[in-house]
Amino acid sequence: MDANLNKNGRGSWNSRLAFVLAAAGSAVGLGNIWGFPTVTAQHGGGGFVLLYLACILLVALPVMLAEMVIGRAGEKNPVGALKHLKPGTPWYLVGALGVITGLIILSFYTVIAGWTVYYFIQAMGGALTVPPGAEDSAAYFAGMFRDMIANPGYEILFVAVFMIATTAIVAVGIQKGIERSIKIMMPLLFLLLAFLIFRSVTLEGAGAGIRFYLIPDLTAITPGVIVLALGQAFFSLSLGMGVMITYGSYLSKDECLPSSAGYVVATDSLIAICAGLIVFPVIFFMISAHGADLNDLVATGAGLVFVIFPQILTELPGGTAATLVFGSAFFLLLAIAALTSAISILEVVTAHLVDDWKIPRKRAAWGAGTVIFILAIPSALSHGAVGWLSEGGWFGISFFDLLYILTFRFFLPIGALGLALFVGWVWGLEKASEEIRTGTPAFRLERLWHLMIRYIAPVAITIILIAQIVDVFGG
Numbered sequence: 001m002d003a004n005l006n007k008n009g010r011g012s013w014n015s016r017l018a019f020v021l022a023a024a025g026s027a028v029g030l031g032n033i034w035g036f037p038t039v040t041a042q043h044g045g046g047g048f049v050l051l052y053l054a055c056i057l058l059v060a061l062p063v064m065l066a067e068m069v070i071g072r073a074g075e076k077n078p079v080g081a082l083k084h085l086k087p088g089t090p091w092y093l094v095g096a097l098g099v100i101t102g103l104i105i106l107s108f109y110t111v112i113a114g115w116t117v118y119y120f121i122q123a124m125g126g127a128l129t130v131p132p133g134a135e136d137s138a139a140y141f142a143g144m145f146r147d148m149i150a151n152p153g154y155e156i157l158f159v160a161v162f163m164i165a166t167t168a169i170v171a172v173g174i175q176k177g178i179e180r181s182i183k184i185m186m187p188l189l190f191l192l193l194a195f196l197i198f199r200s201v202t203l204e205g206a207g208a209g210i211r212f213y214l215i216p217d218l219t220a221i222t223p224g225v226i227v228l229a230l231g232q233a234f235f236s237l238s239l240g241m242g243v244m245i246t247y248g249s250y251l252s253k254d255e256c257l258p259s260s261a262g263y264v265v266a267t268d269s270l271i272a273i274c275a276g277l278i279v280f281p282v283i284f285f286m287i288s289a290h291g292a293d294l295n296d297l298v299a300t301g302a303g304l305v306f307v308i309f310p311q312i313l314t315e316l317p318g319g320t321a322a323t324l325v326f327g328s329a330f331f332l333l334l335a336i337a338a339l340t341s342a343i344s345i346l347e348v349v350t351a352h353l354v355d356d357w358k359i360p361r362k363r364a365a366w367g368a369g370t371v372i373f374i375l376a377i378p379s380a381l382s383h384g385a386v387g388w389l390s391e392g393g394w395f396g397i398s399f400f401d402l403l404y405i406l407t408f409r410f411f412l413p414i415g416a417l418g419l420a421l422f423v424g425w426v427w428g429l430e431k432a433s434e435e436i437r438t439g440t441p442a443f444r445l446e447r448l449w450h451l452m453i454r455y456i457a458p459v460a461i462t463i464i465l466i467a468q469i470v471d472v473f474g475g
């Protein structure tokens with residue numbers, strides 16, 4: 001038998017470290033390095049950080065453990081695992097929603113990931129400096145971004161490059177593909193992060209940025225911000241669509257699930273916080289150098305990373321060389337973070353095809369990768385390249401935003417709610433605890449976890465969902 005396969009003929013992780021790194025790699029993505037600093041800046045700084053951490057501890061961590069337990073007990077992808085644990089019931093539909101959510105999320109995630117690849121290449125080629133005689137740097141970089149998103153050829157080319165990389169890794173399998181690539185990419189990601197933080201916090205004006213970021217201003221916390229914080233927590237931790245079920249299904253029975261979940265959550269939160277330590281000093285450097293306004297700088301998410309950031313790069317002490325090194329490192333960091341997340345999403349879809357449809361892995365991965373690439377085309381073209389897909393076109397908002405809102409605000413919370421209810425009320429806490437205890441003889445927080453997964457998480461998620469519905473359809 002192939003050493004990479006377990007007794008069921010499925011892949012398996014080589015070690016607990018491999019699992020934790022892969023799960024953390026899924027969690028750490030554009031949502032941390034770009035999303036978290038942007039929403040934090042838009043919603044009052046330190047107060048939002050505090051709220052986010054509360055959501056993580058009270059709701060996201062218990063759901064993460066629930067997903068891992070389902071995966072290891074069900075030994076399959078989300079659809080197969082739920083079918084296995086509760087045969088003959090419709091609960092597998094929660095898993096099916098996860099697979100569909102995965103297809104949709106990856107179809108727009110890969111567009112942004114494609115932009116990061118494009119900017120990394122630009123940075124390496126020295127193109128992130130304003131040529132002499134050009135307009136001012138703000139106009140120059142806004143133009144560069146506009147040219148990229150209005151050009152169908154570029155958009156589709158870079159989506160293709162990114163999807164080929166993602167699919168090639170998933171097609172090879174758990175140990176030889178995902179594990180091997182993660183073991184190179186995650187340490188590289190930590191290294192790039194450390195380098196970028198060091199550069200940022202030593203900038204002029206950094207202190208003001210760090211204060212804004214880390215000193216909580218509780219007056220900025222409103223019900224709307226709480227909703228956002230929980231949505232951000234789910235997205236950032238890859239929860240609600242079965243990534244942790246799928247990754248958990250490749251775990252051996254003697255691994256300690258609560259501490260694995262704890263490590264993944266801690267890594268993800270730490271990296272989100274660290275990303276803020278890169279972005280905020282840089283923003284406040286801009287404010288102190290030009291008297292720019294914080295709200296203008298962070299008004300659009302895309303603007304912050306692809307327009308403002310390159311602009312600031314050109315002003316760093318150290319001239320062109322500093323711009324080249326800092327710029328390349330930053331966009332490489334984003335691209336790697338996106339790749340380790342994209343792999344996990346494609347793995348959910350691939351595992352479903354392999355487990356439940358008996359399609360060989362290579363064919364399943366390349367088939368799913370191709371479908372996602374095709375689905376990504378309308379999102380790629382919805383930033384101005386094709387009018388009816390863009391803002392103000394047929395859908396009122398851009399096609400990209402439509403998919404983003406649908407999944408981020410609805411499908412992920414619905415999926416997380418379904419999984420919490422499944423473990424808390426349907427499959428049963430006793431069975432879940434039994435599964436946890438096979439690798440964790442002393443599961444000390446068992447009662448607390450039961451309380452959270454049975455009551456606190458479902459109630460919190462339901463409130464959030466109602467608030468979202470009122471927000472989207474009410475006004």
Ligand code: PFF
Nearest residue numbers: 027029030031032235236238
């Ligand atoms: N957690 C990833 C991020 O923060 O960018 C995004 C993501 C990956 C969301 C996987 C959902 C998912 F299933």
